[in-house]
Amino acid sequence: MQWSEEHLALARKYRKLEEIPVEERRYKCHTCNHVVETSPCPVCGETQLEIMCPLDHTHCSHDIVSGIEYCPLCGEPVCPECGSHDVSQISRVTGYLQDVSGWNAGKQQELKDRIRYTVA
Template identity: 75%
Template sequence: MNWTKEQLALSEKYSCKEEIPESERRYKCHTCHLIVDESPCPVCGDVNLEIMCPLDNCDCSHEIAATIEYCPLCGEPVCPECGCHDVVQISRVTGYLQDVSGWNAGKQQELKDRQRYSIT
């Protein structure tokens, strides 16, 4: 992903999503699938909203990506082509494909640290 200078400046300004002032925050409501500016959700009343990363563009048209990148601000997996944070990362473990969101923090960091090679 080619992050813009403005996006990289945001990642240097804040070290995590929780540091973003409440006046600048946007939230993702996973109940009604909207992006809202306040908590609780004004549409459905859900109070369990996710603070949205300012680098998330929320509009990915890619169904499958062969590689994955990580957001410089929040560290979450992102689409390598558009930077969308709404991706499901799967990996093969002992012959089975599975979503890595259920892995513990150590195993997820191991996945991030893996070196990728291509035979040319």
């Protein structure tokens, strides 16, 4: 993913999502899949909303991609082709595929630190 200078400036301005001023925040509602600007969600009433990364555009049209990248602002996995944060990352561990969202923080960091090689 080629991050624009505008995206990288946001990543330099805010080191964590919690540093984004309340008036500039957007939230993701995982109950009704809406992006909202206030809590609770005005569509379904959900109060447990996640602060949305300003670099996330939420719509990815790619089904499967072979690699993964990480957002320079929030550190979450993103689609390497479009930068959407709505991805499910899987990895082969001890012979079977597994969704990594349930892994603990140490194991997820180990996955981020892996060096990937391409055999030419």
